[in-house]
Amino acid sequence: MKIARITIDPDPYEPFRLAQGYRVGDLLFISGQAAIDPRGRIVGAGDFDAQAKQAFENLDRVLRAGGSSLQNVVKVTIFLTDMGYFDRIVELRGHWFTPLYPADTIVEVSSLYSPDAMIEIEAIAVVDSAAERV
Secondary structure (H helix, E strand, O other): OOEEEEOOOOOOOHHHOOOOEEEEOOEEEEEEEEOEOOOOOEOOOOOHHHHHHHHHHHHHHHHHHOOOOHHHEEEEEEEEOOHHHHHHHHHHHHHHOOOOOOEEEEEEOOOOOOOOOOEEEEEEEEOHHHOOOO
8 A cells, every 4th residue: 555745835844753644545644733834833822713723724734735625534633722612613613624524532631732732633534536425
C-alpha cells in the first residue's frame, strides 16, 4: 500500500518535525490542527470562536492538500482546554461538517502545545475519489 506525506506551503509544523498528515491508500490521517497562522503564530489568544474557526480552516486546508475535504471526514478528535465549550463545539460541527456527521471524540486536556491554545482538531478522512456517501 502506498503511503504519501501531505504537504502545504508554508508549513507552520515543519519546525516541530511532524507531518501535516499522510495518505495511506484511500485514507487521510491528519495531524492535530490548532489555531495557528501560516507563520506558526497563535490566532485569537483568549477568543475560543476565533481559535475554533482557524483550527477548522487549517483542517480544511490540509484535507484539500491531501485530496479530500471536510465532507469526507469519517472520524474527528477534538481536544479542548475547557469542556465548557462543548455546546459551542456541537454547534460548530453543524457548520463545518455535513450529514452524515463524522464519528467524534471530544476530550478536555490540561494543556495543548501553547498555553494560549484552546482547541486542536485531528481527523481521518476518505479521499474524494473513493468517497461514496450512503
